[in-house]
Amino acid sequence: MTGIGAAFKLEPKYPEVPYEEKARLFAEIKADARYDDYLYGCYECGICVAACPSARYYDFSPRRIAQAAAREDVELIFEQIQEDIWDCSQCFSCLRCPRGNNPGGIITIMREVAVNNGLDSAREALKGYTRIIYKIMSTGTQVSPDMLQADAFPDWGPTVAATSENLELWRRALPPDTHHTTKTGWQISTKTLVELYLIWHKTGALDLISELDEGLHSLLEEVMEDLLEEEGYEL
Amino acid sequence: MSDTVVVIGGGPAGIEAARNIADLGMKAVLVEERERLGGTPIFESYAALTPHFDDAEEAMDGMIAALAERAGADVRTNSTVTAISGEAGDFVVTVDGPSGSEEVAAGAVVLCTGFTHFDPGRERQIYNYYQYPDVLALQDLEVMLKAHDVRVPSTGKVPERICWVQCVGSRDRNIGNEYCSKVCCGVASKQAIEVRKIAPDSRAYIFYIDMRMYGYWEQQIYWPAQEQYHVQYIKGIITEILEKQGGLIVRGEDTTMGRPMEVAMDMVVLSVGMEPSEGTKTMAGVLGVEQNKYGFIEVARPPLDTVSTNREGIFAAGAALGPADLEDTISSAGAAASKAVALIRRGSPAVV
Numbered sequence: 001m002t003g004i005g006a007a008f009k010l011e012p013k014y015p016e017v018p019y020e021e022k023a024r025l026f027a028e029i030k031a032d033a034r035y036d037d038y039l040y041g042c043y044e045c046g047i048c049v050a051a052c053p054s055a056r057y058y059d060f061s062p063r064r065i066a067q068a069a070a071r072e073d074v075e076l077i078f079e080q081i082q083e084d085i086w087d088c089s090q091c092f093s094c095l096r097c098p099r100g101n102n103p104g105g106i107i108t109i110m111r112e113v114a115v116n117n118g119l120d121s122a123r124e125a126l127k128g129y130t131r132i133i134y135k136i137m138s139t140g141t142q143v144s145p146d147m148l149q150a151d152a153f154p155d156w157g158p159t160v161a162a163t164s165e166n167l168e169l170w171r172r173a174l175p176p177d178t179h180h181t182t183k184t185g186w187q188i189s190t191k192t193l194v195e196l197y198l199i200w201h202k203t204g205a206l207d208l209i210s211e212l213d214e215g216l217h218s219l220l221e222e223v224m225e226d227l228l229e230e231e232g233y234e235l
Numbered sequence: 236m237s238d239t240v241v242v243i244g245g246g247p248a249g250i251e252a253a254r255n256i257a258d259l260g261m262k263a264v265l266v267e268e269r270e271r272l273g274g275t276p277i278f279e280s281y282a283a284l285t286p287h288f289d290d291a292e293e294a295m296d297g298m299i300a301a302l303a304e305r306a307g308a309d310v311r312t313n314s315t316v317t318a319i320s321g322e323a324g325d326f327v328v329t330v331d332g333p334s335g336s337e338e339v340a341a342g343a344v345v346l347c348t349g350f351t352h353f354d355p356g357r358e359r360q361i362y363n364y365y366q367y368p369d370v371l372a373l374q375d376l377e378v379m380l381k382a383h384d385v386r387v388p389s390t391g392k393v394p395e396r397i398c399w400v401q402c403v404g405s406r407d408r409n410i411g412n413e414y415c416s417k418v419c420c421g422v423a424s425k426q427a428i429e430v431r432k433i434a435p436d437s438r439a440y441i442f443y444i445d446m447r448m449y450g451y452w453e454q455q456i457y458w459p460a461q462e463q464y465h466v467q468y469i470k471g472i473i474t475e476i477l478e479k480q481g482g483l484i485v486r487g488e489d490t491t492m493g494r495p496m497e498v499a500m501d502m503v504v505l506s507v508g509m510e511p512s513e514g515t516k517t518m519a520g521v522l523g524v525e526q527n528k529y530g531f532i533e534v535a536r537p538p539l540d541t542v543s544t545n546r547e548g549i550f551a552a553g554a555a556l557g558p559a560d561l562e563d564t565i566s567s568a569g570a571a572a573s574k575a576v577a578l579i580r581r582g583s584p585a586v587v
Contacts, residue, residue, distance in 0.1 A: 040458075040462045041457075041458060041461030041462045042461075044470055044491040063491070064492065067491065070461070070465075070467070071467055072465075099458075
């Protein structure tokens with residue numbers, strides 16, 4: 001690069017890959033069975049951006065996602081896989097599109113392609129969720145009562161501290177027996193866990209984790225294999 | 236009081252007006268300057284009509300054949316109207332034709348002299364229409380589409396990348412045509428579909444200010460172009476076209492993406508708008524009817540009377556009144572015919 005432009009050359013935030021690789025990723029997105037139902041044509045009217053909570057906080061636009069896909073702009077789509085798609089909260093407010101597009105759904109597909117291909121952006125984006133992924137995949141429940149600590153969740157209100165002190169007692173006050181738990185959101189039967197672990201194994205969801213976080217993967221694998229072997233399953 | 240209506244101009248509006256006049260029991264004298272009827276769809280070699288993709292020549296031949304069956308319709312080709320005297324109900328219209336000059340007694344006149352395509356080389360030369368062989372106007376591409384053979388003029392190859400630039404000669408204060416020409420969005424989209432059918436490997440782009448495809452044209456033209464034929468609609472008008480490396484570069488702003496763009500094209504089609512035809516301007520003078528600032532015929536009592544001029548007994552229809560699609564044209568031709576016949580039946584000018 002010569003001239004004035006050189007002074008303003010920005011450092012790329014992610015490693016550059018050949019065009020063919022970007023085209024391959026887009027081909028994988030397009031080949032998804034849901035793709036044709038998620039993208040028709042775009043008026044560029046902006047209703048999806050107006051409805052999008054993430055667009056208020058980030059430099060993020062569901063319209064640009066739909067447009068890039070409609071225009072088959074391979075370079076821009078790759079850029080979006082690296083950055084934009086991780087700013088979406090998957091609330092699907094964008095479904096109010098007058099053309100019937102589903103920008104959030106396109107993002108779902110793009111994220112799956114990013115995860116399946118072990119892209120750094122997916123690894124980076126999911127880094128903060130290790131604990132939650134572990135909880136969901138090992139117990140089937142997400143936020144558990146023992147996570148309710150005042151320092152971790154100050155936004156949960158002024159009574160959080162008092163509640164977390166006598167957590168077990170508070171939980172016992174709940175009418176359903178199944179809620180008398182603190183380590184999980186509710187009681188989970190062994191049968192449910194076995195089914196869940198089999199699903200993670202058979203659908204490849206557990207393999208996905210190995211693409212993203214090897215440590216987390218071995219931790220989960222151990223927990224799952226122990227139970228499944230106990231219950232008489234050969235893996 | 237004469238029971239004849241003189242219709243001037245043998246395009247879609249004139250043919251439809253004459254047919255209606257004959258069907259309503261009056262005599263129509265249809266005066267056409269050229270050697271045959273059919274008007275702009277025929278003389279500009281239109282391929283498929285917007286929005287239903289009917290073959291233009293077949294459609295016009297059908298209209299012409301239907302008119303020929305009307306005994307009350309007298310077609311005078313190679314003829315022009317050169318003078319008019321008298322007043323509503325008792326005009327004398329001078330028609331110059333191959334066998335000399337004739338004075339036709341007429342109760343009313345319907346002016347159907349239409350439009351012409353804006354000449355993209357007329358004002359500013361920003362698109363180099365006359366310099367670059369691969370810069371075309373809508374009607375130039377129609378000729379190729381009619382032959383079912385779309386080729387880049389300079390190379391003879393099927394285009395890989397083709398774009399349309401909307402609003403050329405329309406909505407432009409600098410040029411003086413501040414109006415929207417109504418049909419170009421639909422015609423460009425129709426053409427893009429035709430090109431994508433003929434050359435499925437091509438990529439087609441339409442650069443626009445607003446897309447204006449009213450009513451059912453949305454579903455008939457716009458959505459299919461985008462959703463089935465993957466025509467790319469980009470909001471942003473091309474500011475200039477450059478010749479570079481044996482092809483064309485179009486420069487503009489991709490406004491919704493918020494970035495400037497320079498895109499390579501094999502072929503650029505200028506979506507030229509409508510201007511009053513020479514015939515419309517000349518006949519307005521001969522008949523003494525008012526024109527608006529653009530030269531189209533001014534209607535005297537809008538909006539509930541869409542066809543009466545300022546001179547009683549003289550009506551206008553079709554694109555002589557301003558930009559019009561075929562549906563508008565046929566509708567106004569029917570309205571003008573019925574008002575002309577009603578005036579003669581009543582024996583006095585229309586009651587306002």
